[in-house]
Amino acid sequence: MTPNAAAAGSRKSTLLGAAALGLPALFLLLHLWGLPAKLRYPGELNFVEGMPLAEMVHLRQGVPIYAPVSAERYDAANFGPFYYLVGSQLIDPAQPAYLPLRALSLAGTMAAALLAALMAYGLARSRPAAALAALLFLSYGFVIRHGASARSDMVALAIVFAGFAVAHRFRAGRAILWGVPLMVVGFYYKQQFVAGPVAVFIYLLVERRFRLAAQFAGLMTAGVLAGFALCQFVIFRGQAFVHHFVFYNVIPFEVVSLISGMGFFALILFVPLLVSLEYLKNYPDRLFLTYLISAFLLSLVTVARAGSDTYYFLECALICSILFSALLARRISEPGRAPELLTLLVVTLFVGQWFRTPAPSARDFQEDSALQAFLTSRFPRGTRTLSYHSGDVIRAGLALPFTNLYHYNQLIRNGVVDGQEMPGLITQRHFGLILLDFDLHNEPSDYYAEFYLTRAIRDSICTHYHQVETIDMPGPERIRDYAKLYVWVPNSESAADSSGPAPAP
Incomplete structure (x- = not known):
């Protein structure tokens, strides 16, 4: 290759890289424009915010929110207990407001984006890949929709994903077990994000590291049981914590919800999934592959619950943002393939705005x-x-x-x-x-x-x-x-x- 051709190729790669970062940054700016209004809006931004706020007020007032359901009262308290314990300390029960809870959720969203950046950098050894992973994740309309609301999703996702990141970093040895405490804590913040622990366990079985798989499963089980005991017999002593956390949370599956969830997946995440699989095909990573498959399968199953929403796909969006960015960073210097990926990125960004909610007027x-x-x-x-x-x-x-x-x-x-x-x-x-x-x-x-x-x-x-x-x-x-x-x-x-x-x- 002549010096002129090399210089031209370098300029083209630079332009493609700038476009890849600039486009999601633009969409993120659109989200940020309405963010202050969302944070300070005094009413409910979505249908679920008010219920946990009321339960946190009750908790601060000394009401046993995990008491058995009765003819007189019922606090569902169907999210993780750590969410209620933390949130109840942030609100004023005399003048309850969503702002502290939304700020906490937004902090969890930023933490998840930062972890995505670190993981993408680890995969591609590229700073642009790290930046793109965070920007792509934050550019999804439904991510900011849930990330700026007073919900438990984003903090729980950040904690569980941090546990997976630790396990992935030390997957070659017994230090993979260091991810267990974070996964258990995240489970008790919201019991939705179990794809990470499932992926680590299956990965160890596939690798035929049966003893380590048994140790991982044993530690996870012990951690979950210890959490049950702590909540049932210490923190919420004399209440029916297990009933609320497990049995009262059983919601029937609906075909309508399943079809709606599959439609969302096909529209928003199908292209990122294909790109992610392309990365794993060319740069094999069994643990990430297991995580990707586990997250999508569990999301498609759980979204079929009656009354479900798009938060069941948050983990999928996070994983795909990492793998998409890593592949684009590795292909950016290939003139014949980078434009193709950039086109898919543009498609992903535009359809990702489909579930964006406007700022309160x-x-x-x-x-x-x-x-x-x-x-x-x-x-x-x-x-x-x-x-x-x-x-x-x-x-x-x-x-x-x-x-x-x-x-x-x-x-x-x-x-x-x-x-x-x-x-x-x-x-x-x-x-x-x-x-x-x-x-x-x-x-x-x-x-x-x-x-x-x-x-x-x-x-x-x-x-x-x-x-x-x-x-x-x-x-x-x-x-x-x-x-x-x-x-x-x-x-x-x-x-x-x-x-x-x-x-x-």
């Missing part, structure tokens, strides 16, 4: 303020309330005996709870307020009506309560086409003292 802030003003002015502090919108209720100072109505309804369908207990409370006008986000009289879909509340509960509300008002629902909280909250109060205020403070736990 000024109107959203106004509607949230109006909702809080309505609740605080119309209902005395401590009024027992039944609602799916747990965060709105708890922020207004109202009592929320049932923090997660969806899970409570699943317990009824699973036969864990008597289906007549809640209708009985409603018949007694136990609640001073029932706040719904759908019209009981005109719900067009039997599927969604049953999804929200059982027939017996709906009939009891219609019989013993009446709707007094509808108010605008803040935009970020809206599901499907609903834009209103429906306010129901007891038919006879004298029938029960439902507007007074809830009984002490």
Whole structure:
């Protein structure tokens, strides 16, 4: 090759590298532009934020959130206990807010991106690969959507992935076991991310290192059992922690959820998966291959749970960002192949914006303020309330005996709870307020009506309560086409003292 040709090739590689880094950086800037508004928005950014916030408030108030489900109250507490223990120390129970929890989640997101950069650098020995891995991961719309919300996903992912990174770094010897403590801690922050431990165990079996595989499995099992014992007999002594963490968390699988999850995978992650497999074909890494396969298979299975969402694919996005970046870094100097990968990167970046959520608007802030003003002015502090919108209720100072109505309804369908207990409370006008986000009289879909509340509960509300008002629902909280909250109060205020403070736990 002549000096001129070499120089031209070098310039082309530099331009391709700049494009590869510049494109995801642009999309990340779009996300960052709306990030301040998301962090400081006082209402729920998604449907799940309010439930754990209410449970953290209860935990700070001394309520036994892992108590067995009863006719009087139910805190689902269906995420990992470490999430509640940490989060409850960050909030003010008198004025609960999402900002500290969102900041913690964002820190977990940044930690996961940093780990992705370190792993990509380790694979390709390339700083551009490291930068691209972090940028690509953060450019996904659904990553920032969950990463900026008050959820447990990103912190748990960062902790578990740190454990996998340790295991991968020391996979040649017994030091692979050093990743176990982090994996166990991550499991108790959120029990979703088990692909890493599964991958390490299978990898050791494939490598025929049976003794080490047994030691790894034994340490993981011992760690999980120790966590169970710590929570059941020490931290939440006298409560039903195991029931909440395991049995109450059993949600039925739905074909609709599976099809939706497979569609998301095909649209967002199919191309990155192919590129990742191409990397592993040319630069074999059995542990990473096992991790990639385990993560995708487990994601496709768990996303079939009723009520699931795109957070089940966060781990897949993280893995693919690393492998995609490593392959592009290795191919960037190959004129015939780098443009092809760059094209696939562009496709990945554009389709990755599909599930990006807009930042809350000024109107959203106004509607949230109006909702809080309505609740605080119309209902005395401590009024027992039944609602799916747990965060709105708890922020207004109202009592929320049932923090997660969806899970409570699943317990009824699973036969864990008597289906007549809640209708009985409603018949007694136990609640001073029932706040719904759908019209009981005109719900067009039997599927969604049953999804929200059982027939017996709906009939009891219609019989013993009446709707007094509808108010605008803040935009970020809206599901499907609903834009209103429906306010129901007891038919006879004298029938029960439902507007007074809830009984002490």
